[in-house]
Amino acid sequence: MKKISKAIIPVAGLGTRMLPATKNLPKELLPIFDRPMIEYALKEASEAGIEDIIFITGKNKEMLQYYLGKNYQARHTFTEDNRSIKPERPTKSELNPNNIVFIEQKEPLGLGHAVLCAKNIIGNESFCLILPDMLAKGKPGCLSQMLQAYNINKGNIIGLEKIPIEDTYKYGIVKISDKKNNVCKIDGMIEKPRPEKAPSNLMIMGRYILQPEIFDTLEHQNPGHNNEIQLTDALITLIETQKFTGVVFDGKTYDCGDKLGYLMANLQYALDSEANNSDIRKTLVKLIQTLES
Ligand code: G1P
Numbered sequence: 001m002k003k004i005s006k007a008i009i010p011v012a013g014l015g016t017r018m019l020p021a022t023k024n025l026p027k028e029l030l031p032i033f034d035r036p037m038i039e040y041a042l043k044e045a046s047e048a049g050i051e052d053i054i055f056i057t058g059k060n061k062e063m064l065q066y067y068l069g070k071n072y073q074a075r076h077t078f079t080e081d082n083r084s085i086k087p088e089r090p091t092k093s094e095l096n097p098n099n100i101v102f103i104e105q106k107e108p109l110g111l112g113h114a115v116l117c118a119k120n121i122i123g124n125e126s127f128c129l130i131l132p133d134m135l136a137k138g139k140p141g142c143l144s145q146m147l148q149a150y151n152i153n154k155g156n157i158i159g160l161e162k163i164p165i166e167d168t169y170k171y172g173i174v175k176i177s178d179k180k181n182n183v184c185k186i187d188g189m190i191e192k193p194r195p196e197k198a199p200s201n202l203m204i205m206g207r208y209i210l211q212p213e214i215f216d217t218l219e220h221q222n223p224g225h226n227n228e229i230q231l232t233d234a235l236i237t238l239i240e241t242q243k244f245t246g247v248v249f250d251g252k253t254y255d256c257g258d259k260l261g262y263l264m265a266n267l268q269y270a271l272d273s274e275a276n277n278s279d280i281r282k283t284l285v286k287l288i289q290t291l292e293s
Pocket of ligand 1: 111131134170171172173191203204205206230231232
């Protein structure tokens with residue numbers, strides 16, 4: 001079986017839920033604690049052995065392109081704790097600047113359309129899809145967990161996570177069977193159902209391993225929700241002929257396209273940072289005491 005080496009990262013979204021912060025700054029460059037949001041997706045991809053990244057960009061994303069392009073070598077010189085700058089060469093497992101490609105999605109026609117933009121570059125290979133504003137915090141990373149399941153199950157793999165039932169209208173939701181540990185069969189999907197219509201409380205949390213047949217399906221896909229080409233609609237078509245396996249992520253996903261999710265991710269990464277941990281913890285405890293008094 002050929003190793004999966006390519007990942008698509010769509011970054012064309014306008015970040016409307018994070019305005020005015022995203023008026024000029026791409027949301028992928030907003031910091032989560034001490035580094036831009038996009039860094040976490042790149043680290044997760046690199047740890048999973050991904051070598052080529054295809055960014056699907058949109059309008060007003062020049063800054064992101066600049067950050068990932070010209071500054072890329074510089075990024076590799078930061079140490080983990082960001083305290084010092086180490087002039088060292090990137091290791092083999094890290095991404096090479098030559099292996100980052102940008103494709104502009106000319107119109108905001110939806111996630112399915114964004115994925116379709118990468119058709120010619122991906123060709124006939126299986127690939128990963130990472131939605132970077134869904135920040136998946138876990139060890140090993142979410143994609144690595146999913147690749148383990150892929151090596152056994154093949155086919156398509158979708159990252160899942162339990163959410164409160166009242167939140168189903170925000171995400172794609174799956175219908176599952178045959179759950180063993182964190183792996184299950186996916187029997188159906190529905191995009192953003194109201195809680196009473198949701199087949200489970202398992203959301204599609206923004207990580208996918210997909211087979212190349214999705215491109216043909218997307219090409220024939222009619223616009224759905226919001227008059228956009230929805231990826232979930234194409235997956236629903238493909239599930240009739242292909243195997244879909246769900247992996248319930250052993251970790252926690254923060255929806256950083258949303259102000260509360262963004263704040264929670266910042267707090268959690270701050271609390272987990274070794275360098276500042278105790279000061280941050282003390283300050284937060286004091287703040288909570290003030291709020292409660
Ligand atoms: C997309 C998918 C949805 C998934 C979500 C995760 O929705 O269509 O199934 O749950 O990403 O972020 P979007 O955020 O593009 O509306």
